[in-house]
Amino acid sequence: MTNEAESGGAAPSAVDEVVARAEALYHDVELSSVQRWRDAHGGAKAVGYMPIYVPRELIHAAGMLPVGLMGGRGQVEIIRGDAWFQSYICQIPRSTIELALTGRYALLDGFLFPSICDVIRNLSGMWKVLFPEKYVRYLDVPQNYDPDVGGRFFGSELRSLYADLCALSGEAPSDERLRASIALYNDNRRSIGRLMELRATEPWSVPAWEVYLALYAGNLLPVEEHTALVDAYIAAARAASRPRRDNARVVLSGAFCEQPPLELIRTLELAGCYVVADDMALGRRWPEGDIEVTGDPIAAIAEAFITRSPATAARYEPHGDRGAPLVQLVRKSHAEGVVLAAPSFCDPALLEQPILQDSLDKERLPWTAFKYSENLGQFQVIREQAGTFADSIKLWSEA
Amino acid sequence: MSTPQEAASAKDGSMIKQKEMIAGHFSALTRAKAEGKKVVYTFVPGNITELLLAFDVLPVYPEINALQSGMRKKSGAYIAEAERLGHSEDVCTYVKCDIGMLKSGNFGPTGEKLPEPDLLLLSYTGCFTFMKWFELLKREYDCPVAMMHVPYQGDGVFTPEMRDYVVAQLRTEVVPALEALTGKKLDEAKLSEALARSRVAEDDLVAVLESAKRRPSPIDAYFGGVYYIGPIFTSFRGTEAAVDYYRTLRAEVDERVRLGLGPLTPDGAITHEKYRLVIEGPPNWTNFQEFWKMFSSEGAVVVASSYTKVGGVYDNGFRHDPERPLETLAEYCAGCYTNLNLPTRIDMLSRYVREYEADGLLINSVKSCNSFSAGQLLILREVEARTGVPGGFIETDLVDPRYFSAANIKNRIESYLQMIEQKRRNASTRAHAATPTVAPPRPAKKLEVLR
Ligand code: SF4
Ligand code: SF4
Numbered sequence: 001m002t003n004e005a006e007s008g009g010a011a012p013s014a015v016d017e018v019v020a021r022a023e024a025l026y027h028d029v030e031l032s033s034v035q036r037w038r039d040a041h042g043g044a045k046a047v048g049y050m051p052i053y054v055p056r057e058l059i060h061a062a063g064m065l066p067v068g069l070m071g072g073r074g075q076v077e078i079i080r081g082d083a084w085f086q087s088y089i090c091q092i093p094r095s096t097i098e099l100a101l102t103g104r105y106a107l108l109d110g111f112l113f114p115s116i117c118d119v120i121r122n123l124s125g126m127w128k129v130l131f132p133e134k135y136v137r138y139l140d141v142p143q144n145y146d147p148d149v150g151g152r153f154f155g156s157e158l159r160s161l162y163a164d165l166c167a168l169s170g171e172a173p174s175d176e177r178l179r180a181s182i183a184l185y186n187d188n189r190r191s192i193g194r195l196m197e198l199r200a201t202e203p204w205s206v207p208a209w210e211v212y213l214a215l216y217a218g219n220l221l222p223v224e225e226h227t228a229l230v231d232a233y234i235a236a237a238r239a240a241s242r243p244r245r246d247n248a249r250v251v252l253s254g255a256f257c258e259q260p261p262l263e264l265i266r267t268l269e270l271a272g273c274y275v276v277a278d279d280m281a282l283g284r285r286w287p288e289g290d291i292e293v294t295g296d297p298i299a300a301i302a303e304a305f306i307t308r309s310p311a312t313a314a315r316y317e318p319h320g321d322r323g324a325p326l327v328q329l330v331r332k333s334h335a336e337g338v339v340l341a342a343p344s345f346c347d348p349a350l351l352e353q354p355i356l357q358d359s360l361d362k363e364r365l366p367w368t369a370f371k372y373s374e375n376l377g378q379f380q381v382i383r384e385q386a387g388t389f390a391d392s393i394k395l396w397s398e399a
Numbered sequence: 400m401s402t403p404q405e406a407a408s409a410k411d412g413s414m415i416k417q418k419e420m421i422a423g424h425f426s427a428l429t430r431a432k433a434e435g436k437k438v439v440y441t442f443v444p445g446n447i448t449e450l451l452l453a454f455d456v457l458p459v460y461p462e463i464n465a466l467q468s469g470m471r472k473k474s475g476a477y478i479a480e481a482e483r484l485g486h487s488e489d490v491c492t493y494v495k496c497d498i499g500m501l502k503s504g505n506f507g508p509t510g511e512k513l514p515e516p517d518l519l520l521l522s523y524t525g526c527f528t529f530m531k532w533f534e535l536l537k538r539e540y541d542c543p544v545a546m547m548h549v550p551y552q553g554d555g556v557f558t559p560e561m562r563d564y565v566v567a568q569l570r571t572e573v574v575p576a577l578e579a580l581t582g583k584k585l586d587e588a589k590l591s592e593a594l595a596r597s598r599v600a601e602d603d604l605v606a607v608l609e610s611a612k613r614r615p616s617p618i619d620a621y622f623g624g625v626y627y628i629g630p631i632f633t634s635f636r637g638t639e640a641a642v643d644y645y646r647t648l649r650a651e652v653d654e655r656v657r658l659g660l661g662p663l664t665p666d667g668a669i670t671h672e673k674y675r676l677v678i679e680g681p682p683n684w685t686n687f688q689e690f691w692k693m694f695s696s697e698g699a700v701v702v703a704s705s706y707t708k709v710g711g712v713y714d715n716g717f718r719h720d721p722e723r724p725l726e727t728l729a730e731y732c733a734g735c736y737t738n739l740n741l742p743t744r745i746d747m748l749s750r751y752v753r754e755y756e757a758d759g760l761l762i763n764s765v766k767s768c769n770s771f772s773a774g775q776l777l778i779l780r781e782v783e784a785r786t787g788v789p790g791g792f793i794e795t796d797l798v799d800p801r802y803f804s805a806a807n808i809k810n811r812i813e814s815y816l817q818m819i820e821q822k823r824r825n826a827s828t829r830a831h832a833a834t835p836t837v838a839p840p841r842p843a844k845k846l847e848v849l850r
Pocket of ligand 1 (some may be wrong): 091116117118120257259343345346347348
């Protein structure tokens with residue numbers, strides 16, 4: 001590996017190469033990588049899923065490619081999508097409909113809409129009406145975390161989902177295949193875990209927008225390839241010896257569904273914030289830790305969901321309040337402040353913001369808040385806000 | 400329109416009864432702490448009132464407080480207070496109205512202070528916001544929360560596994576929380592008796608709502624309907640008072656049918672029914688009477704609505720079953736309107752248009768409520784295509800007066816009614832021009848959104 005200084009600008013560095021590959025996937029609104037995968041696998045099927053969490057292991061074990069759908073990310077012009085949603089509804093369902101109505105999702109055979117909010121929930125019904133030829137399922141996740149209650153219910157949902165997926169792909173259901181899929185996704189989560197650790201310890205080595213691209217690539221790549229990409233990125237980034245800046249360490253929270261534009265993430269860093277933890281593309285890091293690879297694989301996935309899901313707005317917090325997990329995350333990642341970034345009109349993220357702010361205030365943790373949409377084009381205001389926030393953190397820590 | 404005397408005398412029956420019931424409930428709430436009664440805050444969709452009755456606790460419905468605040472013109476100030484405290488302008492205004500009311504002293508609809516909850520019973524049915532709402536309230540009160548998650552009917556069915564999940568939560572979460580709160584064991588016989596009373600009232604409610612199939616309709620199933628659902632959607636389902644209320648109401652409606660009378664409005668009865676509409680979506684509460692008048696003054700009667708199904712869909716045959724107390728509660732919760740998927744909602748509204756011989760489907764899309772609103776433009780298109788009646792679309796909010804632009808809404812309603820009129824004229828011209836032996840299917844109409 002060579003670092004940027006050594007490469008002298010002639011050949012692209014290893015880190016640039018990995019990032020360029022991930023960035024190409026990020027811009028691949030036509031899903032051409034999925035088409036290539038299908039062609040290379042004798043026309044095998046692909047199943048799309050919306051944020052936040054679906055057990056990708058089930059799709060994989062049924063012999064299909066799980067494809068994470070995260071809206072248009074500002075890269076599609078919304079023409080038809082706006083005719084389907086009132087002005088007070090967020091952007092992601094509009095761009096998702098736009099992408100589907102313009103044929104960009106035609107190569108997907110099925111769609112999963114996990115429980116996250118009423119908009120995604122109702123979108124599942126719209127899909128059933130608009131695309132009756134596709135497999136469409138709303139996946140309810142339990143808000144009760146008793147293994148005998150919520151765990152049992154989720155197990156039954158997963159069993160029926162897996163049966164559906166196998167019927168779609170023509171694969172016979174198999175615990176063996178499921179366990180093998182779980183093992184591959186465990187590897188993937190471990191690699192991502194290492195990347196998260198590196199970011200928390202050396203954020204200057206792994207800029208937030210690059211980390212995001214590396215995570216995003218997992219929406220499209222087959223799991224083994226994604227794991228390899230993350231590992232390659234970690235190695236290349238470590239070797240690149242990037243300069244350390246006097247940035248403020250922040251947690252970015254609220255971006256679990258509609259994604260902020262890449263430029264916004266870059267802007268935060270340019271404004272002086274190192275993002276040391278975030279909830280973007282959270283499904284890539286769900287559940288926390290390994291899923292058991294022995295015994296009943298469906299029960300193992302359900303158990304992991306019940307016991308080791310990350311705290312997020314879409315999940316009920318049975319103990320304490322919603323602010324506590326954020327405070328813990330700040331402590332764990334040694335952050336100095338929190339950027340509460342929520343999509344405009346996002347009920348789950350915005351409804352709980354007063355709770356989060358209050359909890360942070362009680363812990364004397366500084367925060368700043370703004371709204372964005374995936375198609376935001378102007379970043380100057382956010383840059384100034386983030387810059388002022390980073391400066392105030394630095395002043396505060398020096399005082 | 401009837402004379403004010405007629406209108407006033409019509410108030411003597413069920414309306415007065417309902418007023419007394421509500422006043423009695425709020426007065427019981429005021430005395431609750433002194434009398435050692437426990438108070439439970441909970442939600443309308445998926446409420447399990449019969450279980451609360453079995454434990455002899457008193458429910459408070461924050462949504463009802465919010466809508467009452469809207470009607471009493473207090474919601475604007477409450478919402479402003481919540482926004483001042485950092486609540487986003489983008490979110491559900493019921494939540495902000497409730498928080499604002501709480502922060503302004505928690506004086507309820509009767510002007511008396513509401514007692515604090517001893518338990519927050521979070522029945523998570525049909526709306527994600529409920530969960531966030533109680534997370535907010537949890538910080539305000541030092542009391543336990545019991546969560547009951549009701550799965551969404553994503554595929555249009557409530558499976559036995561889903562039912563078992565809800566029943567298990569009732570057994571392991573809700574009943575133990577109520578037992579701990581009251582120090583009493585669940586009296587299953589008492590619960591079954593309440594459920595049996597619910598059934599009786601439900602039969603009468605359905606008869607009242609279905610009376611709108613007649614011409615003229617004796618009721619307005621939206622603006623009037625919201626009064627009719629009041630007792631059964633809230634604290635009174637399962638009580639003798641509710642049985643009595645619905646019996647009286649049904650008799651009054653039967654009498655209107657016998658006399659061939661149209662619906663009662665605050666300005667008297669509608670004497671000439673010109674348009675029959677189905678309405679989807681909740682009403683606006685801040686300008687409720689003004690809103691109603693925009694319809695009634697044009698002779699537009701709402702013959703069926705989805706809002707009157709948010710606290711239970713009974714006209715599809717569902718009735719509480721005293722023989723299966725917990726299962727029936729689970730099935731009731733799962734069947735509330737906003738817990739139904741979009742295809743089911745489209746089927747239901749199309750059926751209403753046909754069975755109630757409506758001239759159109761009007762959607763009142765409220766800014767607050769993604770649960771209702773996300774997907775309504777598709778609902779409009781589909782119902783139009785299936786039934787051939789024109790659809791209309793207006794936007795208001797539940798309790799945020801900033802989103803009720805009276806002149807604009809009135810204009811849209813008038814243009815919509817003109818569109819119906821135009822369609823009728825075209826149909827009658829065609830009918831004169833040719834007399835087909837078989838009626839042609841009504842053409843699918845292009846999406847016409849009144850903006
Ligand atoms: S951005 Fe928020 S409101 Fe919009 S679909 Fe996602 S979770 Fe729901
Ligand atoms: S979003 Fe709709 S259903 Fe939910 S609390 Fe608000 S008004 Fe009620």
